[in-house]
Amino acid sequence: MTLPHDPDEAECLQRARAGDAAAFDRLVALHRRRLHTHCYRMLGSPFDADDALQETLLAAWRGLASFEHRSALGAWLYRIATNVCLRLIAQRPRRITSPDHAPPLLSTAELGEPVMGPVWLEPLPDGEWAGVDDEDPSATLQRREHVALAFVAALQHLPGTQRAVLLLREVLEYSAAEAAELLDTSVASVNSALQRAQKTVKERTPASSQATELQRIGEQGLDGLLCRFVSAWESRDITAMVSLLAEDARFTMPPLPSWFDGRRFVERFFAERVFRTPWRLQPLRGNGQPGFACYIQQAGDDRFRPGGVVLLRLREGLIVSIDSFIDPAVCRRFGVADELL
Incomplete structure (x- = not known):
């Protein structure tokens, strides 16, 4: 080179x-x-x-x-x-991911205490790695493959x-x-x-790269999926959310060590914990993947405050992984606003 x-x-x-x-x-x-x-x-x-x-x-x-x-x-x-x-x-x-730390939870009753320190794999905003707008599409695809969360996570095992x-x-x-x-x-x-x-x-990486999956679904298909995801989350529609998930979907949330494996358990987590409070989502991108800044409204507060950064991994038009990063430092890295009305 x-x-x-x-x-x-x-x-x-x-x-x-x-x-x-x-x-x-x-x-x-x-x-x-x-x-x-x-x-x-x-x-x-x-x-x-x-x-x-x-x-x-x-x-x-x-x-x-x-x-x-x-x-x-x-x-x-x-x-x-x-x-x-x-x-x-x-x-x-x-740096590790949630499955490296402990088995998945089978109950949503107790999520454990955050594991702090330089432990967890952390996401990279697209603005910090992406090439110029006129870059050759094949080069852009390759660069996305080489920054995807699954690829970077696999590297940490070497x-x-x-x-x-x-x-x-x-x-x-x-x-x-x-x-x-x-x-x-x-x-x-x-x-x-x-x-x-x-x-x-x-x-340790999926057979089909995330960049390939995004190319396969196309811009229009991706936009439709993300719109349905936002609508399901913000309206707290559990049926709509579950319809977007692959059978083997997972939900992680470092620095909390807890994670859920399989659509049935992710559904339970949304229904019993996540959807107990109102949310607002704003789009962002990290590691070449679609995602959102998630804002939560706690009881007695008239504002929505940062709750985390979520990145999605797709397979065959469904969501196979919701990787949520709830460390405030990660939110700041992605430029998440301090509050929303």
Whole structure:
């Protein structure tokens, strides 16, 4: 994956090496978003990715003298970012999803206490990774596949080096030799790690990617499904909601450890807990998936307050997963308003 040099890159590099911070910012500006997304895939949290990106850029600023301009700047930055992420992976617990934590609940009576700390896989707003509007549709589809929640969740089950190899080879499209150079290892080691990583990810991701499912249902079909979903939730129509769910639908809600598996239990959770109070939903997108900012109106309050961010996963025109993130920090990340009238 060797990109041509920007004609202004050499001048910016020279000025940055002389201590010009503005020149350095211009030098790395085109790489920031992709580096952040790479760190997000590696670490499973946009907040951890923020830390990794900051550390990457600081290391790049300090190490400009070691960068040889005959090599690609992007590859050099990815090398730094990947090594930063590998170090963080060794220091922090891996990010998990609700099924990784405990079995599903069979009753809605007690949902448990929130499990706080850097534990849960967290979503990434589309505005932080999406490409430009005129991007080739096939490229957009591939980028969606590589940021979907299920894919990022599967990556977290890989050892750090396998994560890095799979992303460098299959997402960033570096050759085995290039990946080996970036990771200071052999081509044989890269190929072996890639085979093991592919097997694990295949076992833990749906047979049909979310990007493919969204393409299959089409824009009009998706709009209709989402409108019915909003109507069912806001009107607290349990029959309408259940009609949208696949038989094996699930509902998760980190940092609460509780989750429900199967349409019958998701139906019970909506009927016995969720629909006890009024809600308002506003559309948003994260991880290349449709979703909503969900606002709840508690008793005695005339306003709707943030209750969480929900992302939907679809299969064959039905909802197979409702992933609800009720951490206030996630709501703020998605720009959820503090209140609605």
